Amino acid sequence: MCLSPKSTRCYRILLILTLLSFLPFAALCHAEGSEVQFQEGINLLTQKDFTKKEAAIEKIAESGDKRAEAVLRALLEGTLFRVKKDNSIVYGSKEGSKITITSILTGEELGSVKKRKAKKITINNALRTQIKNELAKIELSNPDAKVRLDAVNKLMPTLTIESSDLLANLLKKETNSEVSDALKASIAIIGLRSPEKEKRLLSLTELKGNLNPAVRNELNRLINEEQDKAVLHKAKSALSTIESKIAFFGLVEKGFFGLSLGSVLVLAAIGLAITFGVIGVINMAHGELIMLGAYTTYVIQQLLPDSIGLALFLSIPAAFLVSGLAGIVIERSVIRFLYGRPLETLLATFGISLILQQAVRSIFSPLNRSVSTPAWMSGSLQLNPILSLTTNRITILVFSLLVFAGLYMLLKKSSIGLQVRAVSQNRAMAKAMGVRAARVDALTFGLGSGIAGIAGVALSQLTNVGPNLGQAYIIDSFMVVVFGGVGNLWGTLLGGLSLGVANKFLEPWAGAVLAKILILVFIILFIQKRPQGLFPQKGRAAG
Amino acid sequence: MKSKLLSLSLGCALMSGSLFGGQALAEDTIKVGVLHSLSGTMAISETTLKDTMLMLIDEQNKKGGLLGKKLEAVVVDPASNWPLFAEKARELIEKDKVSSVFGCWTSVSRKSVLPVFEELNSLLFYPVQYEGEESSRNVFYTGAAPNQQAIPAVDYLMNDIGVKRWVLAGTDYVYPRTTNKILEAYLKAKGVATEDIMINYTPFGHSDWQSIVSDIKKFGSAGKKTAVVSTINGDANVPFYKELGNQGITADKIPVVAFSVGEEELSGVDTEPLVGHLAAWNYFMSVDAAVNDDFIESWQKFIKNENRVTNDPMEAHYIGFNMWVKAVEKAGTTDPTAVQDAIIGVTVPNLTGGYSAMMPNHHITKPVLIGEIQNDGQFEVVWKTSGMVVGDAWSDYLEGSKDLISDWRTPLSCGNYNVKTGKCSGQQ
Numbered sequence: 001m002c003l004s005p006k007s008t009r010c011y012r013i014l015l016i017l018t019l020l021s022f023l024p025f026a027a028l029c030h031a032e033g034s035e036v037q038f039q040e041g042i043n044l045l046t047q048k049d050f051t052k053k054e055a056a057i058e059k060i061a062e063s064g065d066k067r068a069e070a071v072l073r074a075l076l077e078g079t080l081f082r083v084k085k086d087n088s089i090v091y092g093s094k095e096g097s098k099i100t101i102t103s104i105l106t107g108e109e110l111g112s113v114k115k116r117k118a119k120k121i122t123i124n125n126a127l128r129t130q131i132k133n134e135l136a137k138i139e140l141s142n143p144d145a146k147v148r149l150d151a152v153n154k155l156m157p158t159l160t161i162e163s164s165d166l167l168a169n170l171l172k173k174e175t176n177s178e179v180s181d182a183l184k185a186s187i188a189i190i191g192l193r194s195p196e197k198e199k200r201l202l203s204l205t206e207l208k209g210n211l212n213p214a215v216r217n218e219l220n221r222l223i224n225e226e227q228d229k230a231v232l233h234k235a236k237s238a239l240s241t242i243e244s245k246i247a248f249f250g251l252v253e254k255g256f257f258g259l260s261l262g263s264v265l266v267l268a269a270i271g272l273a274i275t276f277g278v279i280g281v282i283n284m285a286h287g288e289l290i291m292l293g294a295y296t297t298y299v300i301q302q303l304l305p306d307s308i309g310l311a312l313f314l315s316i317p318a319a320f321l322v323s324g325l326a327g328i329v330i331e332r333s334v335i336r337f338l339y340g341r342p343l344e345t346l347l348a349t350f351g352i353s354l355i356l357q358q359a360v361r362s363i364f365s366p367l368n369r370s371v372s373t374p375a376w377m378s379g380s381l382q383l384n385p386i387l388s389l390t391t392n393r394i395t396i397l398v399f400s401l402l403v404f405a406g407l408y409m410l411l412k413k414s415s416i417g418l419q420v421r422a423v424s425q426n427r428a429m430a431k432a433m434g435v436r437a438a439r440v441d442a443l444t445f446g447l448g449s450g451i452a453g454i455a456g457v458a459l460s461q462l463t464n465v466g467p468n469l470g471q472a473y474i475i476d477s478f479m480v481v482v483f484g485g486v487g488n489l490w491g492t493l494l495g496g497l498s499l500g501v502a503n504k505f506l507e508p509w510a511g512a513v514l515a516k517i518l519i520l521v522f523i524i525l526f527i528q529k530r531p532q533g534l535f536p537q538k539g540r541a542a543g
Numbered sequence: 544m545k546s547k548l549l550s551l552s553l554g555c556a557l558m559s560g561s562l563f564g565g566q567a568l569a570e571d572t573i574k575v576g577v578l579h580s581l582s583g584t585m586a587i588s589e590t591t592l593k594d595t596m597l598m599l600i601d602e603q604n605k606k607g608g609l610l611g612k613k614l615e616a617v618v619v620d621p622a623s624n625w626p627l628f629a630e631k632a633r634e635l636i637e638k639d640k641v642s643s644v645f646g647c648w649t650s651v652s653r654k655s656v657l658p659v660f661e662e663l664n665s666l667l668f669y670p671v672q673y674e675g676e677e678s679s680r681n682v683f684y685t686g687a688a689p690n691q692q693a694i695p696a697v698d699y700l701m702n703d704i705g706v707k708r709w710v711l712a713g714t715d716y717v718y719p720r721t722t723n724k725i726l727e728a729y730l731k732a733k734g735v736a737t738e739d740i741m742i743n744y745t746p747f748g749h750s751d752w753q754s755i756v757s758d759i760k761k762f763g764s765a766g767k768k769t770a771v772v773s774t775i776n777g778d779a780n781v782p783f784y785k786e787l788g789n790q791g792i793t794a795d796k797i798p799v800v801a802f803s804v805g806e807e808e809l810s811g812v813d814t815e816p817l818v819g820h821l822a823a824w825n826y827f828m829s830v831d832a833a834v835n836d837d838f839i840e841s842w843q844k845f846i847k848n849e850n851r852v853t854n855d856p857m858e859a860h861y862i863g864f865n866m867w868v869k870a871v872e873k874a875g876t877t878d879p880t881a882v883q884d885a886i887i888g889v890t891v892p893n894l895t896g897g898y899s900a901m902m903p904n905h906h907i908t909k910p911v912l913i914g915e916i917q918n919d920g921q922f923e924v925v926w927k928t929s930g931m932v933v934g935d936a937w938s939d940y941l942e943g944s945k946d947l948i949s950d951w952r953t954p955l956s957c958g959n960y961n962v963k964t965g966k967c968s969g970q971q
Contacts, residue, residue, distance in 0.1 A: 050925070078918060124915055124925045125704065125819050129795040157766070217766030257753040264751070358582070366586040368778055372813055373785075380789055390789040393753065463750035464778040468584055472748050507754050512745045513715050
């Protein structure tokens with residue numbers, strides 16, 4: 001395989017293979033036995049028994065065969081099949097009712113078989129862990145620094161004293177600083193178990209401030225077992241540094257969680273702030289307009305099953321239109337006859353909300369619909385070993401701020417915005433100035449409903465798309481609007497975000513159920529003191 | 544004697560059928576009540592069970608009905624509204640004169656209808672796993688009791704996976720609270736320290752799981768193998784699993800074993816990040832048994848959708864319905880008191896290839912299976928009990944309940960007989 005010893009990459013692979021052979025979890029690399037061993041491992045995979053499969057994985061990994069990595073990866077991903085006819089193990093990919101199979105040994109295509117003629121090789125969690133560890137060992141020699149880093153981190157909890165020399169050798173060859181740091185930390189973790197006091201002290205210096213959970217667990221172990229006072233003292237101080245850092249990042253994380261919950265509240269409530277604030281209509285069907293937006297996302301994803309990301313972007317204008325039109329229809333057909341009669345409006349819109357829910361149940365079935373999340377919105381942004389922010393929440397936080405900014409600009413800068421503000425501040429005066437108040441009402445209601453639809457697109461990424469989606473958010477939306485101040489966008493933004501943050505800071509202390517109750521009680525008390533909310537509306541009409 | 548009676552009544556039915564035509568036949572049916580929510584929050588789960596009952600009744604009619612009469616389903620919609628369950632149950636029994644009722648999902652709905660069934664002496668077959676601590680003369684519990692689901696699942700995690708730290712997460716209502724109380728007592732009895740158990744409750748339909756999942760992650764990073772035992776109910780599971788996936792908690796790091804997540808719940812979810820998480824049930828759609836294949840086939844044909852899945856509560860109705868049919872045939876009448884006596888000891892095939900029997904405590908025998916979620920939304924069985932497990936109404940791990948037994952046979956005929964004091968308190 002490596003004919004020229006000068007090639008550095010080859011050298012690294014050779015080195016690692018030799019190194020691995022010293023690790024207790026990797027056996028010696030037999031140059032001759034490898035083919036036989038690999039084949040034996042593959043044959044063992046045909047057995048149904050999980051302990052046999054465990055032995056198979058071990059054999060395949062130990063064989064050092066260059067096909068081993070691909071086989072283990074396929075096993076992990078569930079693309080390894082057993083053909084029932086000749087009991088052979090092949091790679092397979094499902095296409096409709098057929099499975100296209102490829103040989104493991106030669107990599108050539110073997111045609112396709114019917115779905116029932118081949119059975120997927122199943123694994124369980126224990127095997128999954130085993131495969132991941134084996135793969136990590138192979139990945140230590142991966143040319144990609146990020147993969148190497150992951151591999152080092154993955155192996156950190158399984159380190160033993162024997163691995164120390166080879167880690168040191170790996171470290172000598174390592175060019176990437178992050179991977180070097182991880183290797184140094186691994187060596188230091190092993191150093192903590194050293195019988196020499198000096199070495200333990202040195203390791204502690206190295207590990208000071210390292211946030212990897214493996215380090216913290218090792219320090220805890222050391223503190224329990226350590227006899228030497230100097231080491232004990234140093235270990236305790238190292239642990240307390242780490243713990244204060246963890247506490248700090250925990251606070252950052254909590255703040256982020258709060259903002260993200262708040263941004264969802266703002267999105268859900270901002271449309272209501274407009275309809276409630278401008279026309280003074282208590283729209284109980286607001287939640288169902290959000291639901292319509294979420295279902296629009298579902299429908300568009302059904303139409304474009306191959307490009308989920310694009311479908312999501314298209315859903316934003318589409319949901320705005322669908323919910324906006326629904327809103328205008330509701331306003332023109334029901335609400336405009338009930339202006340000035342808040343109780344009747346409340347009941348009428350509650351009725352509409354039930355009608356919309358049942359309509360969705362009849363059209364889409366009462367079962368929840370599955371809306372997919374595009375790949376770029378799943379997973380998380382790892383800032384350090386203990387702080388990671390989930391991408392979907394970041395996206396929605398940014399999105400809700402954008403929606404807020406857009407809406408704010410629309411109301412402040414456009415002529416329709418001017419009219420809306422005029423009507424909301426003093427309807428009679430606006431009418432006298434030639435503003436067609438009825439038209440403005442309809443448009444405002446449509447705008448608020450459209451924004452609810454956009455909120456639905458965002459919520460479809462976070463929660464279940466089902467007939468009850470709206471009900472879950474209507475109370476929260478009213479809470480935010482009342483708290484923030486009726487008819488004030490800034491109030492809604494600030495109200496939503498602060499309620500979100502307060503909720504998240506209360507939750508670990510009081511539990512999710514009590515936190516909600518406390519927030520509600522707080523708002524009731526707040527409204528007693530300031531019935532106008534955080535930002536009361538200015539102007540003569542706001543009496 | 545019994546067969547003579549049967550043929551006599553069969554003959555009568557046939558004669559009346561031929562003499563008076565279809566109308567007389569329609570009047571002379573055995574009515575079966577179906578009490579499942581078709582609207583509201585629980586519609587998502589209960590609608591399927593209503594359809595299952597319609598299918599079972601339909602199949603029984605094709606086989607010639609029962610006691611020579613056709614069965615007729617009376618479907619009502621209690622709309623996920625707990626007090627309405629009691630009203631609808633009363634309506635079914637008093638107005639429609641049904642001979643038995645199959646229904647309810649949540650424990651609170653069962654508690655709501657219980658006094659109605661006891662007052663009017665009718666029969667309820669309850670198909671969902673529940674928290675135990677109850678035994679009524681009028682209710683047959685065909686779902687799992689805690690010792691048929693929760694306890695074996697914890698045993699599996701402890702002995703086979705080596706779990707040392709436990710998160711008990713649940714929705715805030717009676718089933719998770721009681722189950723977790725039992726599990727906590729059980730874990731402590733097994734020597735698990737208090738600081739290695741974390742208990743968390745969330746409201747129905749909870750969707751913001753960020754901080755809870757982050758707490759679980761921190762709890763699980765202490766170097767001991769950690770698992771989550773989830774009694775989270777209904778659709779709150781979807782955002783929960785999504786958040787687990789996003790925060791990078793995969794099944795090999797912290798496995799989640801769920802008692803309320805089945806094939807039906809997974810059918811609306813992208814299962815990729817869930818692969819390897821566990822569920823404990825008494826039935827999985829993927830179980831390899833001829834009787835199961837037949838059931839799946841007839842279900843998909845009945846519902847006219849090849850993608851519909853089957854799940855555990857459906858199997859419970861299958862077992863319960865067949866037991867009731869057999870008991871009615873044995874008693875020769877649909878009279879509730881006669882059926883109550885006849886049904887104890889009745890054994891019918893279940894869908895996992897074995898036989899389930901109705902025990903004197905009105906619970907049934909079932910196998911316990913642990914499955915891992917696969918990327919096609921199905922479960923792969925990774926562990927199962929060697930034999931059938933008898934449902935235990937009163938948990939052996941709770942103070943005040945461990946001395947109680949339930950036996951509805953004469954002479955005892957008591958739902959909560961205290962073996963220490965030798966007294967039957969209340970339920971009889």
